[in-house]
Amino acid sequence: MEEKRIRKDNEAFLKQLNMTDYETTYEHFKWDDLDKVFEGLPSGGLNIAHEAIDRHANGPLADKPALIWLGEDGQERIFTYAQMKKESAKFANVIKTLGFEKGERIYTLSTRLPELYIGAMGILKNRSVMCPLFSQFGPEPILQRMQRGDAKGLLTTKRLYEKKIAPQLDALPDLRYILLIDAEEDVDEKVLSLPSLMKKASDTFEIESTDPEDMSLLHFTSGTTGMPKGVIHVHKAVYTHWVTGAYVLDLHEDDIYWCTADPGWVTGTSYGIIAPWLHGATNIVNEAEFDAERWYGILQDYKVNVWYTAPTAIRRLMRLDIDPLERFDLSHLRVVQSVGEPLNPEAVIWGVEKLKMPIHDNWWQTETGGIMIANYPCMDVKPGSMGKPLPGIVAAVVRQNEDGSVTEITEAGKDGDLALKPGWPSMFRGYLHNEEKYKNSFAGGWYISGDLAYRDEDGYFWFVGRADDIIKTSGHMVGPFEVESALMEHPAVAEVGVIGKPDPLIGQLVKAFVSLKSGYAPDEKLKRELIGFARKKLGAAVAPKEIEFQEDLPKTRSGKIMRRLLKARELGLPEGDTSTLEK
Template sequence: MNVSSTSYEDFVKSFQIDIPENYNFAFDFLAEQARQDPDRPAMIHVDDAGVRKDYTLGFFELESNKLANALRKLGLGKGDRVMLILHRRVEFWISMLALHKIGAVAVPSPALLTAKDIVYRVNFARIKAAIVDGGVAPVVQAALADCPGLRTLIHVGSGEATLPARGWLDYAATVSEAAETFPRPEDAAGGQESLLIFFSSGTTGPPKMVEHVHTYPLGHYTTGIHWHDLRPGDIHLTLADTGWGKAVWGKFYGQWMAGAVVFVHDFRGKFDPAKLLALLAEHKVTSFCGPPTVYRFLIRQDFSGLDLSSLRHCTTAGELLNDGVFHAWKEATGLAIYEGYGQTETTLQVATFPFMTPKPGSIGKPSPGWDVVLLNDDQQPCAPGEEGEICIRLDGGNPLGLFTGYLDEPEKTAQSRAGGYYHTGDKAWTDEEGYLWFLGRVDDLIKSSGYRIGPFEVESVLITHPAVVEAAVTGIPDPVRGQAVKATVVLAPGYAASEALTKELQEHVKSLTAPYKYPRVVEYLDELPKTISGKIKRAEIRTRDIQEAGKAG
């Protein structure tokens, strides 16, 4: 595994990663590293009350062994699917590792799921067991009558909720008498066998099951070592809930393989930007990754009196980074923000690496091992400046970290791999230096008077206006233009919707981007429709607009 590089070209040329036969992260990394250095720091965990606890690799090896033995005693084993709803509790990492050891398939899930969501996911994925936070147990209980296959239930703590009286096992009691060693079984899962399942966030329909195999953690070596720029002893914080793929991107595999300490802030409720900044300073975090929305909140805070001298590298992904946010953060901290791009279905496909000059708004260049091609509507490669779909060429085999497919949905899997490419469904263009510029989902692009307009670029401008907290840009039917640009806006406190404000926002967009991109229609809402992962449901806005247009017609 090559670590040091001085240029992108050198990086791609020299990069290599060895894949051990039948690789299993829990045995090949954790057990081996804990044997060599059980006291190596692995995690700093700060709960909602600010209480800090430090954990070592030896701790995770011991506790995952105990849980693995307990789960096996309960009848769980290779191939069984287990739902995890654990917020950012330390038990999430223990449970993941234990499931890797017994060969069961982890299904990380967010705590915001409703009983209806749980019924759908449990039955679709044929989930046999669930390990959940005590505060979530009543929601799972409400779903049980419609989940006949869900038979093993374990709660971690009780929280504020009243736990169901029967049918639940207490986590602490379950592992208290379990053996502390768990030798690697002869038939241990590994290699191309199933490791975990993520449910996609479902912006345009029911969520799909995205399967990854046991080599998937190795795909995040690039994430931790090269994109997050981690070195042994570094403290890294990725702001993500454990119910989503970004948690294993930034709070687990790649960071531990880099020798870094994972910093976990297990907050509940509303995100507090001032508190986050204080934590970065107090605990001397050296590397931070958060979505652009979080950076937008952070730059509004008071930095005076904060010692952020330990912080040396910052990254972002998930949406477009606005120029103003990039420069405001750099002015406040002296640090650039390095963007990256990937999906639930993949590991890091494209990134601005530390040895590259970041261009605000660009997601960077392809990661080694990912043969990225932009294809136009005729399925031909795009020239620089031409917009196309981000695709991955597969004629050389699957890149390390690419999902196996959408389980039980062969037609959707085949569609995503049509023509010898993995089709991401996302659009971008490439500049003359090979940097990619993200435009949005293929279905989200607006075609107006012959122009193709990406929603992110208009949203990026709108949110620089002090009146706008959030914006979703969509296309609405227009008899002359085909589609017209519409902005659905959430206003900041102190601002009210008016014709004057609409005109002001339109002029603001015209002044900062091409005039043809300005929103001809502006709608004001108290909140935008979103998935439970926080992604804007532009398709829902479009559908509602079409229905309203039909009624008006």
């Protein structure tokens, strides 16, 4: 097959690129050189909130919009850097007065409201730990994550509190306070009105000395055999956020930037909150869910320069029967990046044809804290490839040997585990309460990502698949075990195996194969009941979209459901090694 290559011309960009030559930058890059980029705290150390907000609020950018919030019903709220400094200081004072301490986990469960972004900065200023939950999670994934992360506080909305928290409050005895963003009055002595607390709070807050290695964020990620794990990040991660903001997103101080990701997921915090502010850019936040007309309208009306979005959204824009450049003025748009799952080559080409610029794919995970492999504005794009390692990052394709050692695969085009040399600033520092699992993520001096990839003769990396059963749906990770466990609680269910079924729009959809206990009939009514049952527990983002009844699920002789086989059968692929299959 003839390989397509999209050539780049640095001169054709509307702005001088931050990185004009990838190879030279990669060769000379040193993380330590970034020390001078950051101001550091007056009290000592490094704190994300100071570097993102206060530092700019104290300088010439004070009156520049840091956040432009676009409400679902057409409202607009603008916060300058100076206002963000004050609002986040108030929030920090609120939680400090309530007794929240350094290292304590404060969860967020909210749609994209300004208070979520203010709260994020306030939590970090108090040196507490922000732990984001996705607002479309059902009660079960919320409870799992709050219990596993020792939740002490929660920032949420009335609706989400009443629906998803209040019914299971008894299971969270250590949760001290719940702050409601939109409640005018306190509900009781534990469930408080944020607006009335903010009214009373001082708008100055001195951030206490913060060690760069202090915990900043705890994001949960799905496991394949167990429940979700809390991924520990530290304040020093700003080094990666800053450098990827500069080289991958090509952020400049006068840029208007829009990241469409929700802060319930790591892209929405690393790149929806932190990276743009480190660069002093204006961050657009859109409260509403995907709507093609609205999205193009935002790009046009707010003169967005840099746009970070996801394959699912791009594929939906592609379904629209319009020529965007004829209908909308997107002349300010300079860089488009995409993450969440591999971007199909057609979507990259669509960008070239319809937006007159390629869409740049990149690769990273919750554990890496920031973008690790990317297509850069200055570098030719090979559609379908995730690009090349970030300056400062050593990536390789490796093979894990049976004796525990690791061999690097240098041969071009040969598949293996995608691995990174540990030590980059935003690398996760642990899985909370699970040191063993953390240790097992490393082998032979490499972090083993769990993704399979190959490298071509030009050094570009290409995604092949997952090494495990984790499902990637609409850019989010779903652990099959979590879904199976929920379905097993239904009295009719004997066995469950959950897989990701390929879907042209959302990558994979969650599909459950269910065998029933005797006495239950596999009919449409029960299927519907099971879907409703799972959705009620797990929420739409995690619950299965499809259920198929099967009399017997394929199992190993030790009784483990063979998801791999279910998937192969679903896809009509060869079944591979079935020597362990129970006959």
